[in-house]
Amino acid sequence: MAGILALDVGGTKIAAGLVDPDGSLDYTATLPTRASEGTEMVWSVVAELIEDVVQRAGGRVDAVGIGSAGPIDVQAGTVSPVNIPGWRGFALRDRVAAAVPGVPVRLGGDGVCMALGEHRYGAGRGRRAMLGMVVSTGVGGGLVFDGSPVLGRTGNAGHVGHVVVDPDGDRCRCGGRGCVETIASGPSMVRWALAQGWSPDTRDGTRADAKTLAAAAEAGDPVALRAFRRGTDALAVMIASVAAVCDLDLVVIGGGVAKSGALLFGPLREALAERARLDFLVGLQVVSAQLGGDAGLVGAAALAMLR
Known part of the structure; x- marks a missing residue:
């Protein structure tokens, strides 16, 4: 076969x-x-x-x-x-x-x-201008316009994890400072929460990771909730900027952090509604990936x- x-x-x-x-x-x-x-x-x-x-x-x-x-x-x-x-x-x-x-x-x-997979077979079918994103260990992305992937000069178009959202922010592994990945990736949210005093229960050997942080936020832990809010605000700043440049009609988000569901998508949609105010951006849809991993x-x- x-x-x-x-x-x-x-x-x-x-x-x-x-x-x-x-x-x-x-x-x-x-x-x-x-x-x-x-x-x-x-x-x-x-x-x-x-x-x-x-x-x-x-x-x-x-x-x-x-x-x-x-x-x-x-x-x-x-x-x-x-x-x-x-x-x-x-x-x-x-x-x-x-x-x-x-x-x-x-x-x-x-x-x-x-992004191409979701456009062909998942949540992005039939859309003209789509950003696909993975929010997990890092933040990655890709653009699909009129059914074709946008590659750019070297193939790196859509590399949205390294859009700068905080010019004075933390140093990124890419060498820059304040990239959205330094705030919204799973490990970044966990590091920030630990630095703010979050104390996960790891007595059973569970690692302090994005899944643990999401469970704490679901249970109402204030620091974990703030970590997610901080991450979604950074994502909203980036999405609003990319959408204004590219005239998007859909953003599809997958990856491990996206599995947190409403914990991510609720605050993200609220923050985006505050930041994407131009007429052609109002109502920009942000949905979960259908194809998963x-x-x-x-x-x-x-x-x-x-x-």
Whole structure:
């Protein structure tokens, strides 16, 4: 059974899947990225997943689509993910092509792939100007206009996690200061809450992470609630700015933090209504992703199928 091999490379986990041309996901596998263990260790994770999916496909795939955390360079086929320190200018496209010889390999940003997947098969179907976002370990994004992904000069268009929302804010891993990712990503919200005195109950061995923070906010913890409000305010500033530049009609948000549901979307919609006041921005819809964690894989396959 042949199909499209899709890869979704993130700072926390790497996923691979076998996708039919109609967007159906026949098989998936996921492994931890092991980002702190060096260049070749991360590649070994990718190689293991490729071998697994190719075996599942009966030894043959028709094409490969890769969605990677960025920055990326589509022309060179390289990636330099902020959250994978060992990969700087890493020749991911060529390494994958060598592992799966004889088929076309296409590289895109993970945010672009998520957005394309949601536009083709999920919450964004039929929309003209859409921003897809992932709010998780980082904040990623991609733009789809009139059915086509907007890539830009190097493939990094839509890299909304590094829109500056606080010029005097914390230093970001990208080297800048005050990026929305430093405020609204899961780890950033947790760090801020801990610094403000939040004391999660970790007696059962539970890590203080975004899921724990969301549970505390749902239970009414004031610091956890403020952390989410602070994060949603930063997202609203960024979305209002991007929407004004791009004349968006839809924003689709996925990722681990988005799983907190109303805790994220309620305050975000309120904050956006306060900030996006131009006539063409009033009523801008912000919705949850429909494809969940599969959006990146399905979108990477869709990218591989683009003519």
